[in-house]
Amino acid sequence: MPQSDTLNRRIVLAARPRGLPTPGDFRLEETAVPTPGEGQVLLRTLHLSLDPYMRQLMDEIAPVYAASVPLGEPMPGGTVNRVAASKHPQFRPGDLVLGNTGWQDYALSDGQDLLPLGEMAQPSLALGGLGMPAFTAYVGLLDIGQPKPGDTVVVAAATGAVGSVVGQIAKLKGARVVGIAGGADKCRYAVETLGFDACLDRHGPEFASRLAAACPKGIDVYFENVGGAVFDAVLPLLNIGARVPVCGHIADYNNEKLPSGPNRLPLLMAALLQKRIRMQGFVILDHYGDRFDTFRREMSEWVDAGRVTLREDRVDGLDNAPAALIGLLEGRNFGKRVVHVAEG
Amino acid sequence: MPQSDTLNRRIVLAARPRGLPTPGDFRLEETAVPTPGEGQVLLRTLHLSLDPYMRQLMDEIAPVYAASVPLGEPMPGGTVNRVAASKHPQFRPGDLVLGNTGWQDYALSDGQDLLPLGEMAQPSLALGGLGMPAFTAYVGLLDIGQPKPGDTVVVAAATGAVGSVVGQIAKLKGARVVGIAGGADKCRYAVETLGFDACLDRHGPEFASRLAAACPKGIDVYFENVGGAVFDAVLPLLNIGARVPVCGHIADYNNEKLPSGPNRLPLLMAALLQKRIRMQGFVILDHYGDRFDTFRREMSEWVDAGRVTLREDRVDGLDNAPAALIGLLEGRNFGKRVVHVAEG
Known part of the structure; x- marks a missing residue:
């Protein structure tokens, strides 16, 4: 119609x-x-x-x-x-x-x-690579995640509107990038087209041990946009001083009540404390005033130069x-x- | 002997x-x-x-x-x-x-x-008010918690070695301070001697609703040193932009396994995201090199001037x-x- x-x-x-x-x-x-x-x-x-x-x-x-x-x-x-x-x-x-x-x-x-x-x-x-989702990736990764060259950055929903940009910017900043995605096609695309160093199918068997193997030096930045079982697998791999920008937790959005136990909160507390982890939520609406113009200029340059694929x-x-x-x-x-x- | x-x-x-x-x-x-x-x-x-x-x-x-x-x-x-x-x-x-x-x-x-x-x-x-516990309070509150005048700061174990100093420094910085302690004697001491604005007995009935009533403007800084049920009561009260330095979670230290469910991690994720909360663990051993001399000088002045009671x-x-x-x-x-x- x-x-x-x-x-x-x-x-x-x-x-x-x-x-x-x-x-x-x-x-x-x-x-x-x-x-x-x-x-x-x-x-x-x-x-x-x-x-x-x-x-x-x-x-x-x-x-x-x-x-x-x-x-x-x-x-x-x-x-x-x-x-x-x-x-x-x-x-x-x-x-x-x-x-x-x-x-x-x-x-x-x-x-x-x-x-x-x-x-x-x-x-x-303007709705994707030069808009809100890419801006979310940019602010969350750079301002909160603060990746350094050589850091291992992990991002889920790796071929999605946000995750694909997170991983590509992290590569531009010299990080090693491990993606997580649903299915072999997406994983192949993340590595071959987006240039990620590795990408794991979250549906495959032994996901947690494959993630550990893909991150031999641990995880320095985990860009959180899915929550659930992916976060559970990431938590023990976080390094001392790791940063976790919390952008979303889509795995929970359709849940009508909290998942059954055990209560994993004490595990998170112990990890935050012992590994001096910084976990920080953000809502992109807060950042248009001071960061959008910079994002738009820098992202346009990357897209025009073919350094970021959308x-x-x-x-x-x-x-x-x-x-x-x-x-x-x-x-x-x-x-x-x-x-x-x-x-x- | x-x-x-x-x-x-x-x-x-x-x-x-x-x-x-x-x-x-x-x-x-x-x-x-x-x-x-x-x-x-x-x-x-x-x-x-x-x-x-x-x-x-x-x-x-x-x-x-x-x-x-x-x-x-x-x-x-x-x-x-x-x-x-x-x-x-x-x-x-x-x-x-x-x-x-x-x-x-x-x-x-x-x-x-x-x-x-x-x-x-x-x-x-040198083991308390001028030593490690007070230094822990100082770094966690000032460097991570960053209280502003008028902020509501909540700290548990309010008369303990760390909590008592957290609350008193927060008062010196112009915050409203709500303590949590075990028993009426400790609560009275926190208010009358340490100068906290309020102090709640965590053993009393309806702890969560009393905490909410004591924090009518929500919580801007929660200095986490106990975990468990206290954190559960604090979480829904955290304000947008709240800071949670994670110093300890003593409530969990004697647990041999994770508590039974439900799994409250998704609740924390939602709060971190929606309220743009920063939660950050720290281990005081990391900070002696660059912050101990400043702490020692400032804390000695406060103690000598009677502005902090130990x-x-x-x-x-x-x-x-x-x-x-x-x-x-x-x-x-x-x-x-x-x-x-x-x-x-």
Whole structure:
């Protein structure tokens, strides 16, 4: 179903998921395209970013850093938009902007949350390799992880939007990089295309002992974006003085309650203390003010010079967004998952 | 039994404890007083520090930062000693030094691990308020916890050697300080004598809700030295940007295996991420080189000016050290526990 000029398709939260979301937790609706008032722009969605944090906003109790999605309201999300109509002095019809209009064809904005993109050869990059996920990788790795040449850096979801950039920046900084991914194809890609030193299939047998073998000098930086069994395998390998930026823990997002015991918290406490480990959570929203311009400039140089490879996992059509988010939460994406809602 | 000139009493590790140590895990032996060779000094023990880390060294697998005590060998520990005889050019008989001669009357040293103390009115302070425990408080609170004026700082074992100094330094830095201690006497002392803003009895009913009520603006710095149920109550109260220096987790030291479930690690991960919390372990041995002189100077000024109050929990006689360590691990100390082995 293509984008219409007169109807606004939107996908709303129909029910709060229990565990992994199902298609029935979403509902496609059609409403009228809204009309901008004075100082507003009407935005048309070209591309919609799908990201793991969206799962957390579907719960009634949302994480501290963002609001829960009310039932019946459109799912939120970062977008690339065209200005379709403008009563705002700073925007003209046809302008390309980075927005936050979520899972719908049209939305109004007062312009304050918009970033003009100029003309880009591949605008969807603003949602991935030049946008939030890569910025997350950049800040988490460099500002918190602080890899030194020769350090061993481990990152899971190694071919995903964040992990793939973490590993490639770590290589640029002289680290040895070990990725963790789901499946042989992704592991091969991480080593052959992204240049990781090794990549382990987390589904394979004896994962923990293979990880230990792949990190003969231990782990100096673990970029945490999955949690669960991967973290359990990483913990005993962390070196004295290791840094653990905590960016996400997707393995837990669909859990309705805490996993059964034993309680591994004392094990973490002992490791933090004895190995003088620094573990630090971060939310990328905090860092746009002081780090985004530097990131954007440096990352653009790396991408233009071919030093960082970006892979988009393209999904066509807004109506495919629910299945695509469910797949993302199951690790079935291969690269940065972006919904192409409309062209041009 | 007083100190002899010819016999060396020493308390050795007789058996590896299972859970809380028992008196039978220690054995008092008598050996000859050793004779110093060229470049050595003979040290006589005046005061012996008792500290929670000693429990960890009694296990076969010791923490990363120190060696396990071999069965049949003397228990280790920080000491204040007199030089009894010297074949070392830098030490003379009668010199007062800070040493590491452990649970015995006499030991030899090549001088490298000794710190001359000059003459002190109360030499045992070198084991507490001017020594390792207070230095631990100083580095953990100021360098990792980084309290700002108006911050809420929470510390457990609030009247202990470390916690009492953490809270008092935090007050000097303008923070609001909430202590946690075992028993009404200790809580009263923390408020009335140490100047804490509040202190909660961890044995009392509804501890978690009382802690929440005592921290209406949440917790900005939690100095972690106990772990267990106290940490569980602290976690939901941590503010955005909170800092958690991890100094110890005594609640776990006697556990032979991990506690039963649920596994609370995902809860910690979620809190670290959403609240951008920094949690960092440290081992005080790492910091003597660059921070001890500053600490010593500043702390001496505070003590001399009456701005920091120190309380020693004095135990008389080397043969009482085992029971005193067991009591310390049960939280039955009230202040810095020091064994007075001999006078003068």
